[in-house]
Amino acid sequence: MSDATQVARIASLIGDPARANILSVLMDGRALTAKELAFVARVSPQTTSGHLAKLTEAELLTMERQGRHRYFRLASPLVGQMLESILAVAGPETARATTWRGGETLRTARTCYDHLAGRLGVALADSLTQRDFVALSADGGEVTDSGHAFLRDFGAEPVPGRRVFCRPCLDWSERRPHIAGRLGAALAHRCFELGWVARMRDTRAVAITDAGRQGFQARFGVTLPG
Amino acid sequence: MSDATQVARIASLIGDPARANILSVLMDGRALTAKELAFVARVSPQTTSGHLAKLTEAELLTMERQGRHRYFRLASPLVGQMLESILAVAGPETARATTWRGGETLRTARTCYDHLAGRLGVALADSLTQRDFVALSADGGEVTDSGHAFLRDFGAEPVPGRRVFCRPCLDWSERRPHIAGRLGAALAHRCFELGWVARMRDTRAVAITDAGRQGFQARFGVTLPG
DNA sequence: CGGATGCTTCGGCCGCCGCCGTAGGTTCAG
DNA sequence: CTGAACCTACGGCGGCGGCCGAAGCATCCG
Numbered sequence: 001m002s003d004a005t006q007v008a009r010i011a012s013l014i015g016d017p018a019r020a021n022i023l024s025v026l027m028d029g030r031a032l033t034a035k036e037l038a039f040v041a042r043v044s045p046q047t048t049s050g051h052l053a054k055l056t057e058a059e060l061l062t063m064e065r066q067g068r069h070r071y072f073r074l075a076s077p078l079v080g081q082m083l084e085s086i087l088a089v090a091g092p093e094t095a096r097a098t099t100w101r102g103g104e105t106l107r108t109a110r111t112c113y114d115h116l117a118g119r120l121g122v123a124l125a126d127s128l129t130q131r132d133f134v135a136l137s138a139d140g141g142e143v144t145d146s147g148h149a150f151l152r153d154f155g156a157e158p159v160p161g162r163r164v165f166c167r168p169c170l171d172w173s174e175r176r177p178h179i180a181g182r183l184g185a186a187l188a189h190r191c192f193e194l195g196w197v198a199r200m201r202d203t204r205a206v207a208i209t210d211a212g213r214q215g216f217q218a219r220f221g222v223t224l225p226g
Numbered sequence: 227m228s229d230a231t232q233v234a235r236i237a238s239l240i241g242d243p244a245r246a247n248i249l250s251v252l253m254d255g256r257a258l259t260a261k262e263l264a265f266v267a268r269v270s271p272q273t274t275s276g277h278l279a280k281l282t283e284a285e286l287l288t289m290e291r292q293g294r295h296r297y298f299r300l301a302s303p304l305v306g307q308m309l310e311s312i313l314a315v316a317g318p319e320t321a322r323a324t325t326w327r328g329g330e331t332l333r334t335a336r337t338c339y340d341h342l343a344g345r346l347g348v349a350l351a352d353s354l355t356q357r358d359f360v361a362l363s364a365d366g367g368e369v370t371d372s373g374h375a376f377l378r379d380f381g382a383e384p385v386p387g388r389r390v391f392c393r394p395c396l397d398w399s400e401r402r403p404h405i406a407g408r409l410g411a412a413l414a415h416r417c418f419e420l421g422w423v424a425r426m427r428d429t430r431a432v433a434i435t436d437a438g439r440q441g442f443q444a445r446f447g448v449t450l451p452g
Numbered sequence: 453c454g455g456a457t458g459c460t461t462c463g464g465c466c467g468c469c470g471c472c473g474t475a476g477g478t479t480c481a482g
Numbered sequence: 483c484t485g486a487a488c489c490t491a492c493g494g495c496g497g498c499g500g501c502c503g504a505a506g507c508a509t510c511c512g
Contacts, residue, residue, distance in 0.1 A: 003250055003313060003316070003317065004243070004246040004247045004249075004250035004251075005243060005246070006313070006316035006317050007240065007246045007249070007250060007309065007312050007313055007316055008240065008241055008242060008243045008245075008246035008247075009316065010312050010315055010316045011237045011238070011239075011240035011241040011246065011312060012237070012238065012240075012241030012242070013237075013241070014233060014234065014237035014238075014241070015234055015237040015238025015239070015240070015241035016234060016238070016499090016500075017230070017231060017234045018500080018501095019234075020230045020231070020233045020234035020237065021228075021230045021234075023230075023233075024228075024229060024230035024233060025230075033458080033459095034458075034459060034460095035457095035458065035459080043500085043501070043502090044501075044502060044503090045458080045459070045460090046459085046460075046461085046501085046502065046503080046504095047500070047501055047502070048459095049459060049460050049461085050460085050461090050500085050501090051500090052459095053460085060315070067458090067509065067510070068457070068458050068459075068508065068509040068510065069458070069459090069509095070458080070459070076315075078311075078314055078315050079315055081311055081314075082308075082311040082312055082314065082315045083233065085304075085307055085308040085311040085312075086233050086236055086237060086308055086311075086312075087229055087232070087233060088304055088307075088308065089236055089286070089304050089305055089308050090229070090232035090233055090235065090236045091229075091232075242469090242470075244470080244471095259488080259489095260488075260489060260490090261487090261488065261489080269470085269471070269472090270471075270472055270473090271488080271489070271490090272471085272472065272473080272474095272489090272490075272491090273470070273471055273472070274489095275489060275490055275491090276470085276471090276490090276491095277470090278489095279490085293479065293480070293488090294478065294479040294480065294487065294488050294489075295479095295488070295489090296488080296489070453512100454511105454512095455510105455511090455512090456509100456510085456511080456512105457508100457509080457510075457511100458507105458508085458509080458510100459506105459507085459508080459509100460505105460506080460507075460508095461504105461505085461506070461507095462503105462504085462505080462506095463502105463503095463504090463505105464501105464502095464503095465500105465501085465502090466499105466500095466501085467499095467500090467501100468497105468498090468499090468500095469496105469497095469498090469499105470495105470496095470497090470498095471494105471495085471496085471497100472493105472494095472495090473492105473493095473494095474491105474492085474493090475490100475491085475492085476489105476490085476491080476492100477488105477489085477490075477491095478487100478488085478489080478490100479486100479487085479488080479489100480485105480486085480487080480488100481484100481485090481486085481487100482483100482484090482485090482486105
């Protein structure tokens with residue numbers, strides 16, 4: 001089976017509006033039940049069940065039983081990365097379209113699978129790059145010695161693992177890279193831990209708290225609009 | 227309209243096997259005619275025309291008229307990046323092979339339809355241009371008198387035919403033009419004939435031989451890394 | 453145990469879309 | 483001007499696949 005056939009197989013799965021809704025809402029890395037996903041997909045639970053079976057079969061999602069609930073989440077960061085790259089292509093259209101509820105909030109700060117994106121994510125990447133803590137290239141990134149010290153001090157030392165350490169991820173709304181990979185995940189985790197940002201319901205947008213505004217200014221030199 | 231709807235719109239376009247074939251074969255940055263694309267898509271020209279219209283409408287492809295031909299290419303590197311990320315999900319083993327094993331080799335030298343591309347292809351174009359053997363413009367190219375003499379001496383006189391004689395082809399990895407058309411084909415053919423380059427299995431990458439390294443240096447003034 | 457909840461399977465309906473044949477517009481060669 | 487090559491527009495056919503109602507398992511609760 002050729003590469004193109006595989007691409008078509010995956011893309012046709014994402015190409016259905018109901019399934020695209022499901023995948024999009026799972027992009028923040030959370031795990032949701034079939035019923036919740038039926039709601040966001042705006043189709044009946046029966047139909048949703050079929051969609052989820054297909055997505056799981058294709059290894060775009062993973063499922064874990066928990067009592068009588070079934071929780072679904074993206075199978076890997078690769079899937080989130082793929083969705084993000086499709087958004088990057090579809091993005092200009094979205095930007096041209098009328099602003100919808102939450103649009104501006106999403107552009108300010110949101111989660112991208114397990115790291116921070118939007119203006120906040122890009123600003124953090126800029127800050128780290130400008131201070132020579134991180135060197136970003138087209139297809140990878142490295143943390144400098146002083147960068148490691150800064151991260152240790154900040155409390156965001158990435159956990160060891162096989163996953164790529166630091167990777168630039170093109171931001172669909174800002175059209176500039178933010179930091180993904182284990183480093184991106186660690187940064188985001190620490191920001192949530194410090195209460196600098198907080199998840200919002202039913203959206204990937206995150207709220208920046210007052211403490212966050214002060215913290216991002218003090219530690220990263222990033223000034224965010226109040 | 228939500229971002230998920232946009233994702234579905236783009237993905238459903240890619241989700242058709244014929245269109246996936248078209249996009250995949252264009253991933254190397256070449257521009258192909260509708261007829262050629264009909265062949266790779268394995269559907270009739272009429273059907274292909276419809277597909278190409280949709281892909282162009284969605285700004286995944288761009289089209290330029292050239293006489294009675296219509297050349298199609300990917301609208302931007304973002305589109306190629308998106309396709310790669312889908313491929314990364316579709317076949318981790320396949321993607322790793324293309325990205326890692328062949329990545330650097332592909333960038334160094336590869337075939338683009340029937341001519342040479344990558345750093346080698348761009349370097350040859352630069353050499354011919356700099357010596358006033360070839361004059362490249364945005365939508366075509368001409369060979370000078372001294373250029374014809376050089377080519378005759380080199381043994382790469384293009385065969386007569388209706389096909390475009392000399393055409394700049396934007397190089398996917400280098401983002402600079404290399405030489406396509408009958409001239410590009412003749413050059414590539416002669417390089418293979420001289421044993422300067424050799425095809426590799428299951429990839430568009432080509433290997434540059436030791437004889438090639440010396441030859442490219444002597445005849446074209448092109449120095450290639452060992 | 454019986455009812456409620458979460459989820460899946462099955463079956464049938466229906467609309468969308470990919471496909472090609474025919475026909476027509478445009479460009480180029482002789 | 484004639485014929486050929488390239489591409490597109492239109493119409494009708496056929497099948498894939500999304501959708502829901504009804505029914506069937508699994509799990510939890512009282």
